Amino acid sequence: MIEVRELTKHFRVHRREPGLRAALRSLVRREHHTVRAVDQVSFTIPEGEMVGFLGPNGAGKTTTLKCLTGLLHPTAGTVRVLGHVPHHREPAFLRRISLVMGQRNALFWDLPAADAFEVNRAIYGLAPAPYRSALDELVVLLGLEPLLGKQVRVLSLGERMRCELAGALLHRPDVVFLDEPTLGLDVNGQAAVRAFLRDYNARHGATILLTSHYMGDVTALARRVLVIDRATLRFDGDLTALVEAHSPHRLVRVTLREAVPARTWTGLGEVSDVDGAVVTLMVPRTETAAIAARLLTTLPVEDVAIEDPPVEDIIRAVFADA
Numbered sequence: 001m002i003e004v005r006e007l008t009k010h011f012r013v014h015r016r017e018p019g020l021r022a023a024l025r026s027l028v029r030r031e032h033h034t035v036r037a038v039d040q041v042s043f044t045i046p047e048g049e050m051v052g053f054l055g056p057n058g059a060g061k062t063t064t065l066k067c068l069t070g071l072l073h074p075t076a077g078t079v080r081v082l083g084h085v086p087h088h089r090e091p092a093f094l095r096r097i098s099l100v101m102g103q104r105n106a107l108f109w110d111l112p113a114a115d116a117f118e119v120n121r122a123i124y125g126l127a128p129a130p131y132r133s134a135l136d137e138l139v140v141l142l143g144l145e146p147l148l149g150k151q152v153r154v155l156s157l158g159e160r161m162r163c164e165l166a167g168a169l170l171h172r173p174d175v176v177f178l179d180e181p182t183l184g185l186d187v188n189g190q191a192a193v194r195a196f197l198r199d200y201n202a203r204h205g206a207t208i209l210l211t212s213h214y215m216g217d218v219t220a221l222a223r224r225v226l227v228i229d230r231a232t233l234r235f236d237g238d239l240t241a242l243v244e245a246h247s248p249h250r251l252v253r254v255t256l257r258e259a260v261p262a263r264t265w266t267g268l269g270e271v272s273d274v275d276g277a278v279v280t281l282m283v284p285r286t287e288t289a290a291i292a293a294r295l296l297t298t299l300p301v302e303d304v305a306i307e308d309p310p311v312e313d314i315i316r317a318v319f320a321d322a
């Protein structure tokens with residue numbers, strides 16, 4: 001259970017103009033200003049729920065996750081996770097949570113993955129039997145068998161992320177915080193991580209709060225989303241309703257085997273991008289399937305992919321409509 005009441009986190013930062021003169025001046029006179037990273041944010045997440053946390057760059061997502069895991073001390077407000085105050089960093093709390101950051105490595109780079117997991121076993125003081133059973137399960141769910149003997153540093157990004165997830169879940173945390181777990185992964189890598197998280201949540205009833213720039217991650221995993229923008233919580237509720245209401249279009253990305261005249265697209269959709277043989281069309285949401293079928297039957301198409309607009313665009317639309 002996660003309870004956040006009027007969470008506020010301000011950073012006091014040293015302001016300095018560029019250049020040598022400014023550097024010297026700052027030695028004697030320091031100017032500071034306050035960055036409001038999170039401002040009066042409140043929400044509650046019951047046990048076992050998977051919630052998406054969305055917002056544009058710099059909105060305050062990572063700062064919120066750091067306050068929830070105790071890496072940062074809130075400026076004001078209260079946070080309770082599993083009944084603990086996170087920034088007290090009590091071992092009994094740390095043993096029940098995990099923070100996975102897509103762009104950071106927690107596993108030892110120079111060790112083979114199997115040994116890096118052993119290090120985590122030691123850190124968490126896990127007994128051999130529960131460690132073995134958690135590891136065996138994670139190896140199967142994440143397809144890690146061929147990776148166990150490889151040094152973490154030589155793994156591909158997708159392989160490393162799967163190992164990072166395993167390392168972070170060996171101690172079977174009750175609450176998992178994920179910050180951009182699919183960042184930089186290709187479509188297959190993203191799908192593997194999503195399928196795993198869905199399965200893990202269903203098996204263990206873990207509470208999961210997940211930030212992502214990929215709308216697909218959030219739509220695949222969470223019915224409820226929190227939307228934060230410029231430090232303030234703007235929306236807390238059902239995702240599908242939010243997207244359908246604010247994004248009446250979908251993107252259809254067509255890869256052509258040969259060039260077609262520009263007039264081909266008239267009546268199909270609005271061309272939003274052309275990149276060599278790949279043409280991106282913006283089409284009305286309700287007509288997506290019919291238009292994709294027409295493209296496939298009437299044009300020299302190699303591939304068609306259907307996507308929601310980037311999360312930034314949807315969020316911008318949400319606030320433009322607000």
Ligand SMILES: Nc1ncnc2c1ncn2[C@@H]1O[C@H](COP(=O)(O)OP(=O)(O)OP(=O)(O)O)[C@@H](O)[C@H]1O
Pocket residue numbers: 011012013035036037055056057058059060061062063064
């Ligand atoms: N240690 C810090 N010192 C000063 N400012 C900070 C610090 N950490 C974060 N900020 C600022 O707080 C704001 C929120 O940052 P945060 O990393 O929480 O955003 P975010 O929503 O996670 O963004 P992104 O999607 O780009 O990762 C930003 O303006 C950022 O520059």
